[in-house]
Amino acid sequence: MYIPKNLDDALEYLDKNAPDAIPIAGGTDVLIQIREGKLKPKVLVDLSGFRNQLSYVKRIDGKIVIGALTSVAELDESFLVKDKRYLGFADVSAKFASPVLKALATIGGNIGVAVSASDYVTLLHVLNAQVKLVSVKGERIVPLEKLIVEKRTLAKEPNEIIYEIIFNETPENSSTAFMKFDRREMIITGYVTCAVYLQLKDNIIEDVRIAFDRVSGRIPGRAKKTEEFLRGKEFSLDVIRQAYNEVLPTEMKRKSDFRASAEYRLDMSKVMMKRALLKAKSRIEGGA
Numbered sequence: 001m002y003i004p005k006n007l008d009d010a011l012e013y014l015d016k017n018a019p020d021a022i023p024i025a026g027g028t029d030v031l032i033q034i035r036e037g038k039l040k041p042k043v044l045v046d047l048s049g050f051r052n053q054l055s056y057v058k059r060i061d062g063k064i065v066i067g068a069l070t071s072v073a074e075l076d077e078s079f080l081v082k083d084k085r086y087l088g089f090a091d092v093s094a095k096f097a098s099p100v101l102k103a104l105a106t107i108g109g110n111i112g113v114a115v116s117a118s119d120y121v122t123l124l125h126v127l128n129a130q131v132k133l134v135s136v137k138g139e140r141i142v143p144l145e146k147l148i149v150e151k152r153t154l155a156k157e158p159n160e161i162i163y164e165i166i167f168n169e170t171p172e173n174s175s176t177a178f179m180k181f182d183r184r185e186m187i188i189t190g191y192v193t194c195a196v197y198l199q200l201k202d203n204i205i206e207d208v209r210i211a212f213d214r215v216s217g218r219i220p221g222r223a224k225k226t227e228e229f230l231r232g233k234e235f236s237l238d239v240i241r242q243a244y245n246e247v248l249p250t251e252m253k254r255k256s257d258f259r260a261s262a263e264y265r266l267d268m269s270k271v272m273m274k275r276a277l278l279k280a281k282s283r284i285e286g287g288a
């Protein structure tokens with residue numbers, strides 16, 4: 001384990017030693033990967049020493065900025081879970097593992113893991129989030145959608161650290177919701193997860209973004225055809241039903257595994273989508 005003195009030290013160390021050296025934040029995923037022999041780094045570079053520096057949720061010039069080392073527990077204490085527009089963050093936390101895990105797991109680590117069960121990734125997709133990466137060479141900002149290219153694969157150099165997550169503040173007539181369907185609480189993998197962003201004006205869907213744990217690949221993604229169908233239409237159960245019965249199945253390719261069949265997952269995706277949209281609508285109107 002390398003314990004850097006500060007962020008610059010971590011970046012310099014990674015520059016010289018990655019990919020043999022990899023970052024560790026909360027360690028809730030990477031240590032399991034190592035224990036199971038799926039990952040064999042020579043050195044772990046401990047980012048937790050400068051957690052204070054990279055743990056924040058701020059409003060800056062019309063944007064929300066979240067430090068990569070912000071834990072689930074810290075997000076839970078931020079203004080995000082009190083603002084009706086960002087209640088999707090409260091939903092993710094409510095379904096996230098256990099209190100101990102919430103104290104350790106970071107939002108940057110959630111992106112670093114990059115699997116379908118990365119719940120913040122699913123939510124951040126509907127907020128059109130971008131990610132700031134830093135290395136000794138400087139910084140760059142990439143859309144989250146471009147950063148995660150495949151399961152456990154990020155389009156970033158091994159010497160780059162996820163520094164912060166950025167998304168535009170959303171209008172007052174908008175809200176978010178996240179839903180995870182699982183028979184057992186307190187575990188990582190849901191059968192289906194869904195996040196939505198909804199913007200309504202006089203009951204017309206001004207804008208909508210819908211993400212699932214999986215749409216056609218093995219990573220969280222957006223159901224863009226379904227969104228396109230809904231945009232500009234009046235918000236009604238009939239329209240939502242039409243969207244999930246006629247459009248969603250044209251872009252969603254669910255897989256069967258030991259937990260559930262593809263058909264069941266598709267059916268549950270429809271249910272989750274409807275419930276999440278209704279929840280977001282209720283939030284826009286001042287409900288919980």
Ligand SMILES: Cc1cc2nc3c(=O)[nH]c(=O)nc-3n(C[C@H](O)[C@H](O)[C@H](O)COP(=O)(O)OP(=O)(O)OC[C@H]3O[C@@H](n4cnc5c(N)ncnc54)[C@H](O)[C@@H]3O)c2cc1C
Nearest residue numbers: 025026027028029030096097105106109110112119162188
């Ligand atoms: C029992 C259990 C339950 C879980 N439940 C959930 C759940 O409900 N929802 C969910 O989404 N996840 C869940 N997880 C998965 C995991 O806790 C989350 O993905 C968590 O957010 C990972 O963050 P971390 O800080 O622990 O990452 P780490 O384990 O420290 O790192 C994960 C990966 O990201 C990289 N990394 C971390 N931080 C950075 C950075 N700043 N820059 C560059 N690379 C970085 C690491 O090198 C590593 O590859 C669960 C895990 C367990 C063990």
